[in-house]
Every structure is written in structure tokens, then in C-alpha cells.
Amino acid sequence: MKKEVTTLKKIAQILEISISTVSRALNNHPDISHETSKKVKDLARKLHYMPNMFAKGFRQHKTNIIGVIVPNILSYFISTILKEILLQAEVNGYRVIISETNNDVKKEKEMLHTMLQFGVDGILMSLSKNTVNVDPILHALNQKPLILFDKVSNKIPCTQVIIDGEEATFNAIEHLINIGKKRIAIIKEFEQSYNSERRFQGYLRALKTNNIPIDKKLIVSTHDISLKKGRSLTSQLISLKEKPDAIFCITDAAAIGAIQTLKKFNIKIPEDIAVIGFSNSLNSTIVEPKLTTLDQPGKRIGEIAMNCLVTEIEEPKEHLTIKTIEIKTNLIIRESTLLSI
Amino acid sequence: MKKEVTTLKKIAQILEISISTVSRALNNHPDISHETSKKVKDLARKLHYMPNMFAKGFRQHKTNIIGVIVPNILSYFISTILKEILLQAEVNGYRVIISETNNDVKKEKEMLHTMLQFGVDGILMSLSKNTVNVDPILHALNQKPLILFDKVSNKIPCTQVIIDGEEATFNAIEHLINIGKKRIAIIKEFEQSYNSERRFQGYLRALKTNNIPIDKKLIVSTHDISLKKGRSLTSQLISLKEKPDAIFCITDAAAIGAIQTLKKFNIKIPEDIAVIGFSNSLNSTIVEPKLTTLDQPGKRIGEIAMNCLVTEIEEPKEHLTIKTIEIKTNLIIRESTLLSI
DNA sequence: CTGAAAGCGCTTACAG
DNA sequence: CTGAAAGCGCTTACAG
Structure with a gap:
């Protein structure tokens, strides 16, 4: 079944020239005469010559x-x-x-x-x-x-x-503050996650810049951030004596979980609690209400x-x-x- | 910067044996004495020997x-x-x-x-x-x-x-018939799409099997099936004199578009019009109402x-x-x- | 059990 | 302008 493949050698034999010349002709080496070059190229095309990349890569130490x-x-x-x-x-x-x-x-x-x-x-x-x-x-x-x-x-x-997650989160939190939110919760991952930590820094900086005290009860972490965890952590947040009035989630999935839970408890979004995610995933426009989120280009x-x-x-x-x-x-x-x- | 790499040759030189022997030892050739084999393997490990896959593939005509x-x-x-x-x-x-x-x-x-x-x-x-x-x-x-x-x-x-799209669609349409639907629309692609055609065949067979007449007005096609097209084609379907009571879409995206349009016009899902998609995409559980769909394993x-x-x-x-x-x-x-x- | 040698398909410094 | 030859790192038939 497998066809015989065309090699430099074969072309060289047919044309009765050396393999070196064939190689050079095909690589547009300046030394080769136009005539030879054309002859080689024509035949190569006719025979569907394909350089063996393995030999080439092997030879040139570049794959x-x-x-x-x-x-x-x-x-x-x-x-x-x-x-x-x-x-x-x-x-x-x-x-x-x-x-x-x-x-x-x-x-x-x-x-x-x-x-x-x-x-x-x-x-x-x-x-x-x-x-x-x-x-x-x-x-x-x-x-x-x-x-x-x-x-x-x-x-x-x-x-x-x-992504500049620190600044992005800073902007998101400031947006929440601008619409009048004061008790802003964050759903994030545990410390070992670099991205989560950067986002958390942005959160802290935004609160500090706007003189909003940090309430540790509003900072919740999980190992595997997911839609489900978004749900359960939101349940936890809304059972606080002093509820948050906004939740920032470091992923859209968690934010969608948050929205689902808030709706289940008839909490108005965004009036009672606003929600922001991170990703601009496809889902963020499918949930209702549509999710405010940070783009991730x-x-x-x-x-x-x-x-x-x-x-x-x-x-x-x-x-x-x-x-x-x-x-x-x-x-x-x-x-x-x-x-x- | 680039480290010197370990080759068979190098190992052979150090051990003062031939390259062939090194090669065989590393490939567990039965001929090689246990002692030699061990010596070679130990050194190979120590020197972080990695066979050059290009040379190997090139040699063995297998990449x-x-x-x-x-x-x-x-x-x-x-x-x-x-x-x-x-x-x-x-x-x-x-x-x-x-x-x-x-x-x-x-x-x-x-x-x-x-x-x-x-x-x-x-x-x-x-x-x-x-x-x-x-x-x-x-x-x-x-x-x-x-x-x-x-x-x-x-x-x-x-x-x-x-995927057996014909049978899958057949089952989906029968499900609609079982819940009492009689005017079942389909949103599909034009003929050149193999998958769409298979699904369409399932649609036709289900109607025929259940003695439901085919109404060409309920069959709408598009070139590029998408959420947007799901919306516009649904608008078209609900502006018919005799509206459909169910819409089968050959993709989830189109089905979500359909749901969005139906909700916009306050049409009850599934009471007035039921909707089925195809894919079991992530979105299908995020839309409200959650979408009935065919799994795509x-x-x-x-x-x-x-x-x-x-x-x-x-x-x-x-x-x-x-x-x-x-x-x-x-x-x-x-x-x-x-x-x- | 081990080694010398050929060869996979290609490129390139060297020679002419 | 062209060719003979070496070599990239490896495997394997052949010989011993």
C-alpha cells in the first residue's frame, strides 16, 4: 500500500547529477546554474518530492x-x-x-x-x-x-x-465601590495559586485605597475553584450575620455558582448582592443575569x-x-x- | 548556554566499549551480558542520556x-x-x-x-x-x-x-411526540453538512413512524449554525400562522438562541414550545430553563x-x-x- | 557476548 | 558551477 518515496538520490540518478547538486538546487543555493536548478525543481515537483524532515532536522539540529x-x-x-x-x-x-x-x-x-x-x-x-x-x-x-x-x-x-490580574481585580473592586457596595466578599483559591494571590492583592489594594476596612469573614478560599464551590461558598457568605453586598469571584465558573445560589435564595442581583467573575467565558453571557467579568485575552x-x-x-x-x-x-x-x- | 548532550558514542568512549554494545545494552538486547548491561545503564542514567529521537525515527522509519x-x-x-x-x-x-x-x-x-x-x-x-x-x-x-x-x-x-446522529435525533423527536408535541420544527444546516443531514433523516423517520405529516415550513436551514442563527430562525418560526409546539436544534448553541428568543416573546418553555439541542455542552445546564439535549460522547x-x-x-x-x-x-x-x- | 561497518536522507566544507 | 566525502546519532546484519 505505501508508496515509494522520492529522495534526493532518486532525483540525482534520473538526472545523472550528484546528490549535492540536487540538494543545493532545491535549497536555492546561489552557486547552482539556473538551468540545472530548473531541471531539478521540475522533476522534484513531478515526483512529488517531499524532503524527509527527520533527516533534515537530524542533520541541522533543528526540528x-x-x-x-x-x-x-x-x-x-x-x-x-x-x-x-x-x-x-x-x-x-x-x-x-x-x-x-x-x-x-x-x-x-x-x-x-x-x-x-x-x-x-x-x-x-x-x-x-x-x-x-x-x-x-x-x-x-x-x-x-x-x-x-x-x-x-x-x-x-x-x-x-x-494577565495583569492585580490591576484587573483592583478595577473590578473599584467598580463595585463606585456603584455603592461596601461589604465586598472575595471567593479565591488558597495561597499556592499564583494567579489567585495576584488577584487577591488587587482586592486588598482597592479596599485600602478606598478606606474600606478588611473583614476576614468576607474572604473565603478553596482548593479547587469551581461552579460547585462557588455555590457552597456563597451559601456560607449569605449565612453571615452581616451579609456581603457584593461577591467577587476569581473565576467565572465560581461566579455562576454564586449567581445560582443567590437566585435560589431570592436575593436580588445586583441590588442586594452584585457579582463579578473573571474570564469572560462563553457562559458569562448565558447566565441570567448576565455576568460582569474581566476579559482574559x-x-x-x-x-x-x-x-x-x-x-x-x-x-x-x-x-x-x-x-x-x-x-x-x-x-x-x-x-x-x-x-x- | 546549551548543555552538551550525552550520546551513545560518549558512553562508549568512557566505558571503552563499542557503540553497538551500548545501543544493545540500552535496548535490552538479550545478547548482552548482565554485567555490561548494568554498567551501561548506570552510566546512561548518571549522564542523563536521552536517545535522540530524530536519529532513531530517521533510522527506523517510525516517528x-x-x-x-x-x-x-x-x-x-x-x-x-x-x-x-x-x-x-x-x-x-x-x-x-x-x-x-x-x-x-x-x-x-x-x-x-x-x-x-x-x-x-x-x-x-x-x-x-x-x-x-x-x-x-x-x-x-x-x-x-x-x-x-x-x-x-x-x-x-x-x-x-x-455519533449515531440519525438514531439520536429519532429518539429526541419521539420524546417530543411522547410529551404530546405534534408540530415539531427543526433548525438544521444546509445539505452539504453530513452530520446535519443524518440528524435530519432521524427527524423525518420519527415523524413518519408516528404518522405525523411533514410540514416544510417547520424545516429551516442555515449555512452557519450558531446562537445568533438560533435566535433569528426561531423568530421566523414563531411568526408562522401555525406555530410549532417544539423546536429541535441540531446544536446546543442554536437551541440556546431559540430559548432566548422564546423567553423574549414570553412563550412558555416547554408548555407552549419545547426545545431540544444537541451536544450536552456546558452551556446547556446554565441556560434557564436547562436544556434537554443529546449527549455527544x-x-x-x-x-x-x-x-x-x-x-x-x-x-x-x-x-x-x-x-x-x-x-x-x-x-x-x-x-x-x-x-x- | 562483542565489535566493525553500513546505512537511514540530508547538508555542507572542501576541492576542483 | 559541480562533485566526492564526511557526518548528524542511531540500529542491525554480519562476522567472530
């Missing part, structure tokens, strides 16, 4: 493959980033190998290893939730260009591309990360240094905070 | 890379399939290169070409919406195992893995497609024949058809 490692491909935000990475890769002539860790640190390490072994030219990576020991990553970084995005770590001296992240990687592949850096690129983002105001004051 | 081509990675259904493909690939020792066509036929052809050139061992593919000329695919199929999933074509003699599709591909890679088939694997699926009944009769 034009980049590896991408992400925790979970099902996340819409991650998909958006991947989509842009694929596009940019194509534009720059790279193929993309994707691996998913499912937040398993052991797998993460293995995948990093496999990718290096495969000779990828560089790696784009979003850390798993539980990555504590960064040694495997440092080891990889020593061998090939590596760039982190979204889930990053300041223990790794490389380029890192993230995955496209920008993917674009910048990929372009940085291409640059580092082509011009390897001498010294490893941490360089964080923070992308500004916008608050998208919808019904869940739309108060006619 | 352990498979290519996946899909129209759009942002679709939740596609992501689910990809997730399972990645998992199965890992289990079977394959790496996965993913490309996205965005329904561009020209790109589809290029990607197919690039993948072959890259020496993938096999290809998993979901056709773009506009694929008419299947020659490039037939050409690829002649060179490497290729399996289609979800978006398939009966013009291509290969294994194809799909992406996991099963990914699993079966990948396993078929691995089989074909390991035991190439002699003759190319079409073989369609249809996966049964379930109706998930939620509020949008939950009538207390």
Missing part, C-alpha cells in the same frame, strides 16, 4: 517543532491561547506538539522530558496547579528556550506572559508567548533572567453589577 | 508522532475528543501534533501535506465544513493510515468514527479513533475500505422538555 504543555485543554481560556499558538506557529513555520498534565506533577515532568528527547526547538508551558519542585523545569530551561504563560512561577528565570497571551519563543529560539539568550510580561485587561460590565443609581 | 487535524479547537466537543486522543496517545507512546483548519480547505490540504512530510505515523482528521474535493485526503490515505472522526465523508475509503470518539489508528499503524491494511463506526448516544432530559402530563 521546527515546539512543545506546549498545559494543565487542561478543556478550559476555554486555554483553548483560546492554544488556537493562537497554532496560528502563530504556522506563520513562523513551526509544528506544535501538545501535552496535557491534568495537574499531575509527575506527568508534567515526564512530558517535559519527552519533549526534550523529541528534540523540540522550544517549549511553551503553563504550570500545573501543584508544581512545587521546579527543578525539572530548570533542567529543561537549561537545554532549550522555555516560556511560561498563565500559570507561572517566580522561581523560574525565564520569560513569563500573564487568550489570543494576546498566545501571540506574545509564541513570538517571544520564536525570538529566543533564533537568538538564544546568554543569561537566564526572569522577565514578566503583564497584559492589561478590561472589565466587561453586564447585568450582574448594573445598578441604576 | 511515533501522529497528526490530528480539526476545523476548530475552540469547540468544547472537539476539545473533549482531543483530550482523549492526547491521553490515548500517551498510553500508546505517541506524541501528537495538532493543526487547525478553521474550515479553510486550502489550509487543510497544506496541513495534510506538512504532516506527511514530517513523517507522522498516522493521521486523525475531522473534515472542514467546505471540503468538496477529497483528492488530497485520498492522496494522504495512500501513504499513511488515516482515520476520520465527527466530520466525515463517504467518498473516503477509511475508518470513520461518528467526545471521549468515546477520541478513544475509538485513536485505538483504530494505532491498530492500523501497527498492522497496515491491505485494502482501503470504508468502515463507519457509529456511537450510540443518550437523550438527557432537562427542563426544556419536562412537562408534567
